[in-house]
Amino acid sequence: MIYYMTLAALVAVIFVNGWTDAPNAIATSVGSRSIKPGAAVAMAALFNLAGALSVSIAGGRVAHSVFEIARFGEGAGALRALFAGLVAVAAWAVLAWYFGIPTSESHALLAGLAGAAASVTGAASFNATQWGRVALGLVLTTLPAFILGRAVFALITLACRRRNRREVTPLFVAAQRFGAAAGAYLHGLQDGQKFMGAVMICVRLAGGAWEGERIPIRVAFFCAAFMAAGTALGGSRIIKRVALDMVRLDAPRGFAADLSAVLCLAACTALGLPVSTTHAKTCAVMGAGSAKHRGGLELRSVRDIVMAWLLTFPACFVLGWGAAEISGGIGGLS
Numbered sequence: 195m196i197y198y199m200t201l202a203a204l205v206a207v208i209f210v211n212g213w214t215d216a217p218n219a220i221a222t223s224v225g226s227r228s229i230k231p232g233a234a235v236a237m238a239a240l241f242n243l244a245g246a247l248s249v250s251i252a253g254g255r256v257a258h259s260v261f262e263i264a265r266f267g268e269g270a271g272a273l274r275a276l277f278a279g280l281v282a283v284a285a286w287a288v289l290a291w292y293f294g295i296p297t298s299e300s301h302a303l304l305a306g307l308a309g310a311a312a313s314v315t316g317a318a319s320f321n322a323t324q325w326g327r328v329a330l331g332l333v334l335t336t337l338p339a340f341i342l343g344r345a346v347f348a349l350i351t352l353a354c355r356r357r358n359r360r361e362v363t364p365l366f367v368a369a370q371r372f373g374a375a376a377g378a379y380l381h382g383l384q385d386g387q388k389f390m391g392a393v394m395i396c397v398r399l400a401g402g403a404w405e406g407e408r409i410p411i412r413v414a415f416f417c418a419a420f421m422a423a424g425t426a427l428g429g430s431r432i433i434k435r436v437a438l439d440m441v442r443l444d445a446p447r448g449f450a451a452d453l454s455a456v457l458c459l460a461a462c463t464a465l466g467l468p469v470s471t472t473h474a475k476t477c478a479v480m481g482a483g484s485a486k487h488r489g490g491l492e493l494r495s496v497r498d499i500v501m502a503w504l505l506t507f508p509a510c511f512v513l514g515w516g517a518a519e520i521s522g523g524i525g526g527l528s
Contacts, residue, residue, distance in 0.1 A: 196273045197400045203280035204396060205420050207303070208389045210284055212242060212424025214291040215299045215385060218475045219377035226448035228370040237371075238378040239425040245382025246418030249390060254409040255466025256384060260391025263304060263324040263468075264311035266399060271522060272314055273399045278517035279310025280392070286510050295502040298470035300388055302510045304328060307392065309514025313522065331469035335458050339474045342454035343481025350446050351485075366445035373452025380459040381471045382421065388468055389417045447482040454478035473503065 219242075220234040229237070249257065266272035283299070283306035290297040311319035354362050390409050393416065397403075443451075455471075455478040462469040476499060 196270055196277060197396070200273055200277040200280065200396050201393075203277050203284065204389065204393055206284045207280050207287070207392075208417055208420040209424040210287045210291075211299045211385060211389065212239075212421035213427050214287055214424075215381070215472060218472050219381050220374045221475070222443055222448035222451050222479060223370045223374040225443045226367075226370060226445045228367040228445050228448060229374060234374060235426065237375055238381075239422045241375045241378035242382040242386075242425045243418050243422035245379040245384075246386030246421055247414055248379075248383055249387050249409050250411045250414040254387050254390060256387035256463065256468045257391035257394065257409055259324050259327055259466065259468045260304065260307075260388045261394050261398075263321050263328070263391075264307045264395075265315055265319045265321065266311045266395065267315045268399070273396070274521045275310040275314045275518035276307070276396060276399060278313075278521040279306045279514035282306050282309070282513035282517040283510060286506075286513060290502065295499060297502045297506050298472045300385060300468060300470045300472070301328075301332075301503075301506045303388055303392065304468065305507045305510035306514035307395070309511035309516075310518040312511075313515045313518035327467050331462050331467035332473070334462055334467065335469045335474040336477050339454055339458045339477035340481035342457060343451050343478040343483075344485040345481075346454050347447055347450035347482045347485040350450055354446070363445050366449045369449045370445055370452060373449055373456060376456045377452055377459075377471075377475065378425075380456060380463060382418065384459060384463050384469065384471055386414070386417050386421060389421070390414060393417065443479070443483065447485075450482040450485075451475070451478040454481065 220229065220238045223229040224231050224234050266275060283302050286297070286302050286306070287299050308319065350366075387409070390413050393413050394409075397413075455475040458474045458478070459469065459471060462474075480496060
């Protein structure tokens with residue numbers, strides 16, 4: 195029974211990720227009014243699905259990192275802990291969505307899994323190598339994305355300094371549509387793998403095995419379908435906070451942010467690093483919004499977002515650990 199409960203918790207977490215995290219990919223295009231919200235959500239769902247399905251072809255280095263990041267041990271107690279950790283992650287994600295804060299659900303997942311595993315196996319649950327890869331990914335998707343956002347917009351300003359604004363704006367509107375599609379695709383490719391890694395943890399704890407590097411196609415379909423379904427519901431609260439409250443965006447700035455985030459995510463995914471698509475996109479938006487624009491950033495919103503990011507790892511670790519302790523005390527679910 196606990197195996198199926200854990201699968202149900204995975205469905206909930208994947209669905210909520212598509213619902214609350216994927217909207218970051220389209221936030222800039224909606225905020226700059228390059229795409230209507232309904233069309234943007236439909237496009238994000240489609241390309242999110244395509245990205246997640248691509249994992250079965252492209253391999254799953256990110257999924258392997260998640261699979262190996264926390265050691266749960268064996269048996270029903272380990273499955274109960276995994277179930278509890280996933281419930282904690284889903285609760286955190288919904289809470290962040292309610293307040294419109296674009297927290298990293300990737301980091302919430304990793305921290306929740308680590309906390310739940312620590313409840314079962316203690317310090318032995320910690321995989322230093324994989325956490326080192328997470329730290330590297332965190333570095334490569336924050337400051338570089340911010341700097342790229344500023345630099346790309348500066349180049350756009352330089353290239354278009356003698357062009358009429360009305361003449362070039364339609365070009366950036368079209369470019370933003372491609373940027374939003376690429377961002378949604380990379381969200382599916384990057385975040386899809388993380389949840390596939392979590393699914394394979396569940397399968398292993400139930401007595402299954404994962405041989406080779408390829409993701410089983412049925413696992414890819416499982417994650418892709420529920421993530422796309424969640425995305426189809428949209429995420430207006432997140433879009434409002436990133437693209438309307440935090441920064442003033444027009445089509446050139448939106449394109450600069452999209453391109454910068456896509457470059458960072460593509461590089462990290464190629465390296466097999468589990469990274470936050472939310473951090474990459476939001477930092478790129480901050481960079482583009484702050485370039486040559488007095489008051490371009492709403493500092494209060496930036497502060498709230500950064501504080502939420504800083505809280506995610508410790509809060510989700512504690513939530514995962516606490517939920518696993520409670521589930522272990524209750525027992526009797528196997």
